[in-house]
Amino acid sequence: DIQMTQSPSSLSASVGDRVTITCRASQSISRFLNWYQQKPGKAPELLIYAASTLRSGVPSRFSGGGSGAVFTLTISSLQPDDFASYYCQESLTSPYTFGQGTKLEIK
Amino acid sequence: EVQLVESGGGLVQPGRSLRLSCRASGFNFRDYAMSWVRQAPGKGLEWVGFIRSQAYGGTTEYAASVKGRFTISRDDSESIAYLQMNSLKSEDTAVYYCTSEYDSGGYYYNDDWGQGTLVTVSS
Numbered sequence: 001d002i003q004m005t006q007s008p009s010s011l012s013a014s015v016g017d018r019v020t021i022t023c024r025a026s027q028s029i030s031r032f033l034n035w036y037q038q039k040p041g042k043a044p045e046l047l048i049y050a051a052s053t054l055r056s057g058v059p060s061r062f063s064g065g066g067s068g069a070v071f072t073l074t075i076s077s078l079q080p081d082d083f084a085s086y087y088c089q090e091s092l093t094s095p096y097t098f099g100q101g102t103k104l105e106i107k
Numbered sequence: 108e109v110q111l112v113e114s115g116g117g118l119v120q121p122g123r124s125l126r127l128s129c130r131a132s133g134f135n136f137r138d139y140a141m142s143w144v145r146q147a148p149g150k151g152l153e154w155v156g157f158i159r160s161q162a163y164g165g166t167t168e169y170a171a172s173v174k175g176r177f178t179i180s181r182d183d184s185e186s187i188a189y190l191q192m193n194s195l196k197s198e199d200t201a202v203y204y205c206t207s208e209y210d211s212g213g214y215y216y217n218d219d220w221g222q223g224t225l226v227t228v229s230s
Contacts, residue, residue, distance in 0.1 A: 001171070034216045036152070043204055043223055044144075044152060049216035087152050091215045094157075094168040096142075101151040 002026050002090050006099035012107040017078045021102045023088035025069045032092035035064055035073045038101075039084045048073065049091075078104075109133040109219045111205050116224030119195055127190040129205030129221055136186035137161060140208035142217055143179060143190050145201035153201070157208060158188065173199075195228045202226075 003026035013019050023033065031051035036044040046055045048064040051071055061076040075082055083106050088099040115127040129141065142157035156169035158179045167179050178191040188205055202225050206217040 032214060036217075038152070043220035044217075045220070046216055046218050049211065050214035053211070053214075055218065085151075089152075089154070095170045096154045096157075096215075098144075098152040098154060 001095055002029060002093065002097055004088055004090055004097045004099040006086075006088055006102050008102060009100065010103045010105065012105050013078055014107045015078050015080060019075050019078060019104065021073045021086055021088075021104075023066075023071045023073070023099050025071075025090055028068045029090045029092040031067050032090055033064075033066070033071045034089045034091055036087045036089065037082075037084050038087065044087065047086075080106075109207070111207065111219055111221035113203065113205050113221040113224040116203065116226045118227045118229065120230050121196060121228055123195055124191070124193045125195065125226060126192070127203055127205075127224060127226070129188040129190075131186045131188070131207065134207065134219075137183035140215075141179070141181060141188040142206045142208050143188075144204045144206060144217070144220075145199075146204070146223075147198070147201045150201075155190070155203070192226070195226075197228050200226060200228045 005024045007022050033051045035048040037047050038044040047058050052064040063074045065072045086102045110132045112130045119125045140159045143155040145153050156179050158167045176194045180189045202223040204220050204223045206220045209218045
């Protein structure tokens with residue numbers, strides 16, 4: 001099975017900051033990587049698929065990069081609505097493992 | 108508007124069974140794979156398994172943690188996906204989400220999610 005490791009596990013930042021979350025796969029997954037945002041008590045929401053394709057309706061301050069085994073999710077200028085948990089997920093092969101998550105908190 | 112509504116969660120004793128349902132509307136259910144994802148209290152997301160559409164054989168895949176105990180099925184005539192959970196353990200306690208799986212040029216992702224249903228396994 002492919003293992004997915006996110007870093008950091010938690011992050012404190014301020015409105016307007018630029019933040020980057022990293023996701024590493026235990027083997028190459030090409031660009032088969034999704035990013036989700038989850039707010040407390042809510043279902044996850046898709047942000048990005050195929051490593052860098054923004055889901056329709058997702059603000060352009062979100063961007064995804066990388067290929068192979070290292071990927072990033074960048075938020076260019078944090079907004080109050082962005083404080084949430086973020087998860088990567090590989091979509092190359094079953095089981096479609098999630099990373100352990102990154103909790104983004106207000107500083 | 109796409110809607111996925113889970114039901115069937117609740118309190119169940121260890122070793123017993125429970126069946127979750129996910130009723131779908133707003134899209135052509137039979138054309139899509141359906142997945143189940145769970146989240147233990149205060150923990151991260153865990154992929155449970157999925158069922159392909161009948162066009163792809165309706166076959167299933169499962170996480171190792173549930174393989175042999177959980178079974179995913181679907182009723183395309185009613186637009187419902189099921190998660191049959193047998194031999195439940197305390198570590199199966201979680202919110203269970205159903206989600207539809209989309210394909211964009213071979214890249215799969217879960218775009219629509221239900222609200223989740225809580226399963227608590229405890230004596």
